[in-house]
Amino acid sequence: MTTDQVILRVVQLVERNRCSLQDEKRTQVDLAKVFADDGLNASREHRLSTNDIPDFFVDGVVIEVKIKGQRTAIYRQIERYCTHPEVKGIVLVTSKSILLPPSINGLPARVASLSKAWL
Template identity: 40%
Template sequence: MIATDTAETNVAVLAADVVTVLGAHRHRGVNEKQIQDSVQRVLAAAGLVFSREHALSAQDRPDFLVDGGVVVEVKMKASRSMVLMQLGRYAAHDQVAALVLASPRLTVVAGMPDSIHGKPVRVVQLPGVGLA
């Protein structure tokens, strides 16, 4: 993505920072809830301001919304089509500026588009998942 203004640049940098922070930590857990707890600890330790299970609408509640409009969605097991549908719903909201998909499974993060509804998409394969 080529940033055309300061807001786009800030969002791109924030999304990249989230990916870097999450990818640098070894996450421990055997289910999605435990990994979400780990992600929460890592985001907080990095000093990022965020809310968990933020209500974008009655139907749409991403795992995390980082201040600045970056959605972080954690997936342990999910089909690519279901993930794309879910991210597409999130991207349709005005308060969402970028999306980060975090998963231990390469099959979940591989082949994700660079953007959905004009919102940049970044992926991070979480290291250490599955080790309790």
């Protein structure tokens, strides 16, 4: 799959499946099951560096789950992930109202809304 296809697939899976909106660790467990059930090979807590460990990693795409936190801190974290050479794109999975630019450091970036499946 291309990077764009992985990103689209992750966004669709997140937005179609009800996952916990209260606890980030529970959300990660829910998403791991959703990804596995769909056959998506998502590695958990893939180490990019000592300090940079995104929640999931699929074919070069970082998937970061955020339930709480300040928008600026969240952005700084995912922007930092996008500096690693093995990263080809990023999906922010969140229930927060947050916008991302279409690309960060030249890499495609998307938000997947956890709330959408609950509507």
